[in-house]
Amino acid sequence: MELAVVGAGLAGRLLAWRLNEFSKEQGLNSKITLIDEKDLNFFGTGLIAAAMVAPFTEAVNTEEVTQILGKKSYQLWQEWLPELEEQMGKSIGFNQKGTLLISHPQDDRDWQRFVIKAKHVVPEDKMQFVENEALEELEPELANSFSKGLFFANEGAINNLALYPVLNAYFARSEDVQVIENTKITVLKDNAYISELNQQFDHVFDCRGNGAKAELNQFRSVRGEVARVYAPEVNISRAIRLIHPRFPLYIAPRDNHEYIIGATQIESEIDTPVTIRSGLELLSALYSLHQGFGEAQIIDFLVGLRPTFIDNLPRIETDEKLTRINGLYRHGYLFAPALISGVLEHFKQEELVA
Ligand SMILES: Cc1cc2nc3c(=O)[nH]c(=O)nc-3n(C[C@H](O)[C@H](O)[C@H](O)COP(=O)(O)OP(=O)(O)OC[C@H]3O[C@@H](n4cnc5c(N)ncnc54)[C@H](O)[C@@H]3O)c2cc1C
Structure with missing residues (x-):
């Protein structure tokens, strides 16, 4: 199965990594293409962020869902980061001192x-x-x-300056993830055809953050x-x-x-x-x-x-061949793992990545 992840910022690179791990775990043979308009070393929003994972303090002035997604993400970071550190032989760092x-x-x-x-x-x-x-x-x-x-x-902060390069190295090492840099993708449709690459995919994930604005409402x-x-x-x-x-x-x-x-x-x-x-x-x-x-x-x-x-909350929108993950606002590190695991769970049930 050919999958494309468009946008290699926080959500996109986490998704490409987890999709690949999921595919390996399940013995599937998915090929993942990760595309960004910049190069993978570009200092984008996810690197500017303080990368705090604060489900409780952030919940005080927001919606209940902040705490629910935040707690889930905190737990996923605790599981995922050591796994990546071990696999890549590099330490990343998750300050869990509250x-x-x-x-x-x-x-x-x-x-x-x-x-x-x-x-x-x-x-x-x-x-x-x-x-x-x-x-x-x-x-x-x-x-x-x-x-x-x-x-x-029970709160912490990820060392994002270490996380990004380790994920770059992970992609470079992986046989099933192809990275295409410096390529702007302007339109994404439910037919999963990306015209800039002249390539048909089985499913496309839109993780362009601000770059998807033209295709979103109330954003x-x-x-x-x-x-x-x-x-x-x-x-x-x-x-x-x-x-x-x-x-x-x-x-x-x-x-x-x-x-x-x-x-x-x-x-x-x-x-x-x-x-x-x-x-x-x-x-x-x-x-x-x-x-x-x-x-x-x-x-x-x-x-x-x-x-x-408009409501400062994240959204996952899924059509048959296109899934958009966006609206991470000030909560990218707090929400992305929970959202991504939800997307994987959904596709497991749909057997999309099989
Ligand atoms: C000052 C600041 C502090 C923050 N602090 C925290 C914090 O402490 N905790 C927390 O949880 N969150 C924090 N955040 C929020 C977090 O950084 C964002 O929620 C997160 O980066 C959004 O992730 P994303 O993947 O949706 O977008 P991005 O990380 O912006 O990634 C989008 C990617 O898509 C690419 N792209 C865009 N358009 C196109 C196109 N047309 N074609 C191809 N590629 C394209 C971009 O180059 C980029 O790489 C902070 C944000 C800021 C600005």
């Missing part, structure tokens, strides 16, 4: 509002109030400035900006979220004192460089959190456009 939520005393009203919502949405055993020593135990360097926090133990992009900093004077080991009335902020730690600081959320489809305003907001909120960030070096400011439907 998320610590904090706020400055002057923002107590926003804090209280968040706590009320969280109590309503998050199961009791997934959220823990921490004060003084307990907070100090989690993040000693934040205990001087903050005396209370909310800890969500937009939402601009997001992050800073990447090197802070040798800061030792924070887990994802931190700062509740703030104007500049809510997260910090996702990477190895070697690097931190991703994010993220703005702007209703704009323009991906021009980060504005002074956004840069100042991100960095001043960051500095208010830990003075050691004052001496941090800015490695980069990055901008990405999040593919988003």
Whole structure:
């Protein structure tokens, strides 16, 4: 069976990998063609992302489905990443130290509002109030400035900068996955014929994210900006979220004192460089959190456009020969594994990949 995955961003490359593994497990003989308008090393949205997998903190201000898909994805990352690491002999890294939520005393009203919502949405055993020593135990360097926090133990962040190249190597090694780079696919139809390749497939998966906009209804992009900093004077080991009335902020730690600081959320489809305003907001909120960030070096400011439907929820649309996975918005890492496993399950029942 000839399968095409169009778009080698987050959803597309995860899907191509899992489709191939599924095909091998089942002893099928599927051939997968993965196509992108850029090359596989292009620094796209999925690499700009902080790659946090936060089913509970993200569920507080969104729909119930966030928690359901998020929990499933968290579990799948725990299964899939070690498998890939072992197979490729490379370590990727999934920081599973949880998320610590904090706020400055002057923002107590926003804090209280968040706590009320969280109590309503998050199961009791997934959220823990921490004060003084307990907070100090989690993040000693934040205990001087903050005396209370909310800890969500079952959350984490993927090292996406390692994940992408390992998947590139996986595709390069696989006999059944062919990668076609620098090829823009403009129209995808249910007949599974891709005119740019002059090739007929048995099934096509559309994972073009923002690039599929012309063929989707009620779809937009939402601009997001992050800073990447090197802070040798800061030792924070887990994802931190700062509740703030104007500049809510997260910090996702990477190895070697690097931190991703994010993220703005702007209703704009323009991906021009980060504005002074956004840069100042991100960095001043960051500095208010830990003075050691004052001496941090800015490695980069990055901008990405999040593919988003009107309700901010993801969609899988399946016709006989065309499946579209899109609308991952700010939840690509949180949703993609759950969505992909749902797609595979569906096709197993339909015996499509047989
Ligand atoms: C600042 C920021 C922070 C984020 N943080 C997080 C986070 O912490 N946790 C989380 O879960 N999510 C986060 N996200 C969201 C996540 O990055 C996105 O949801 C995810 O990348 C979307 O995946 P996708 O595969 O749909 O699109 P993309 O990753 O954008 O991939 C689409 C691919 O399709 C290709 N393409 C487009 N058009 C065509 C065409 N015509 N022909 C061929 N190829 C084409 C593109 O080149 C690209 O490679 C963040 C996003 C941003 C911007």
